Amino acid sequence: MKHIVSLAILSVLFLPGCVSSGKFKNMDDDSSGGISRQEASHSQALADLFNSADENNDGVLDEEEYALVYQVISKNRAPTQQRRKMMTEKGGR
Protein backbone atom coordinates (compact mmCIF):
# COMPACT_ATOMS: atom_id res chain seq x y z
CA MET A 1 0.00 0.00 0.00
CA LYS A 2 2.88 2.36 0.81
CA HIS A 3 4.22 1.85 -2.71
CA ILE A 4 0.90 2.78 -4.29
CA VAL A 5 0.68 5.97 -2.23
CA SER A 6 4.29 6.82 -3.05
CA LEU A 7 3.67 6.26 -6.76
CA ALA A 8 0.56 8.43 -6.64
CA ILE A 9 2.46 11.25 -4.94
CA LEU A 10 5.36 11.00 -7.38
CA SER A 11 2.94 11.03 -10.33
CA VAL A 12 1.27 14.21 -9.11
CA LEU A 13 4.63 15.89 -8.54
CA PHE A 14 6.44 14.87 -11.70
CA LEU A 15 3.84 14.05 -14.35
CA PRO A 16 3.23 17.67 -15.41
CA GLY A 17 6.98 18.12 -15.90
CA CYS A 18 7.21 14.90 -17.90
CA VAL A 19 4.31 15.95 -20.11
CA SER A 20 5.82 19.36 -20.82
CA SER A 21 9.23 17.74 -21.42
CA GLY A 22 7.73 15.42 -24.03
CA LYS A 23 5.91 18.33 -25.68
CA PHE A 24 9.14 20.34 -25.62
CA LYS A 25 10.98 17.63 -27.55
CA ASN A 26 8.12 17.47 -30.06
CA MET A 27 8.23 21.24 -30.60
CA ASP A 28 12.04 21.28 -30.88
CA ASP A 29 12.10 20.21 -34.55
CA ASP A 30 15.87 20.48 -35.01
CA SER A 31 16.71 19.04 -31.56
CA SER A 32 18.77 22.12 -30.75
CA GLY A 33 17.63 22.09 -27.13
CA GLY A 34 15.56 25.23 -27.59
CA ILE A 35 12.36 26.26 -29.31
CA SER A 36 12.88 29.01 -31.85
CA ARG A 37 10.19 31.52 -32.78
CA GLN A 38 9.66 29.59 -36.03
CA GLU A 39 9.20 26.29 -34.18
CA ALA A 40 6.83 28.01 -31.75
CA SER A 41 4.72 29.19 -34.67
CA HIS A 42 3.29 25.65 -34.95
CA SER A 43 1.20 26.53 -31.88
CA GLN A 44 -0.80 29.76 -32.02
CA ALA A 45 -0.99 29.93 -28.23
CA LEU A 46 2.77 29.47 -27.89
CA ALA A 47 3.48 31.98 -30.65
CA ASP A 48 1.25 34.53 -28.91
CA LEU A 49 3.10 34.09 -25.60
CA PHE A 50 6.61 33.66 -27.04
CA ASN A 51 7.97 37.09 -26.10
CA SER A 52 6.78 36.96 -22.51
CA ALA A 53 7.91 33.32 -22.15
CA ASP A 54 11.44 34.14 -23.40
CA GLU A 55 12.58 35.47 -20.04
CA ASN A 56 16.26 35.94 -20.97
CA ASN A 57 15.37 37.44 -24.39
CA ASP A 58 17.71 35.16 -26.34
CA GLY A 59 15.06 34.42 -28.97
CA VAL A 60 14.79 30.76 -27.94
CA LEU A 61 12.65 29.04 -25.33
CA ASP A 62 14.69 26.65 -23.23
CA GLU A 63 13.01 23.73 -21.46
CA GLU A 64 12.46 25.69 -18.24
CA GLU A 65 10.90 28.65 -20.04
CA TYR A 66 8.74 26.27 -22.05
CA ALA A 67 7.58 24.40 -18.93
CA LEU A 68 6.29 27.66 -17.44
CA VAL A 69 4.44 28.79 -20.55
CA TYR A 70 3.09 25.26 -21.07
CA GLN A 71 1.40 25.48 -17.66
CA VAL A 72 -0.27 28.75 -18.66
CA ILE A 73 -1.44 27.35 -22.00
CA SER A 74 -2.74 24.15 -20.39
CA LYS A 75 -4.71 26.08 -17.77
CA ASN A 76 -6.25 28.29 -20.44
CA ARG A 77 -7.32 25.30 -22.51
CA ALA A 78 -9.04 23.42 -19.72
CA PRO A 79 -12.15 25.60 -19.47
CA THR A 80 -12.63 25.48 -23.24
CA GLN A 81 -12.45 21.69 -23.27
CA GLN A 82 -14.91 21.54 -20.38
CA ARG A 83 -17.27 23.88 -22.20
CA ARG A 84 -17.09 21.74 -25.36
CA LYS A 85 -17.81 18.61 -23.37
CA MET A 86 -20.81 20.25 -21.70
CA MET A 87 -22.12 21.48 -25.04
CA THR A 88 -21.69 18.03 -26.60
CA GLU A 89 -23.54 16.39 -23.73
CA LYS A 90 -26.40 18.87 -24.13
CA GLY A 91 -26.50 18.27 -27.88
CA GLY A 92 -25.47 21.83 -28.70
CA ARG A 93 -22.50 23.06 -30.72
Ligand SMILES: [Ca+2]
Ligand atom coordinates in the same frame (compact mmCIF):
# COMPACT_ATOMS: atom_id res chain seq x y z
CA1 LIG B 1 15.16 32.02 -23.81
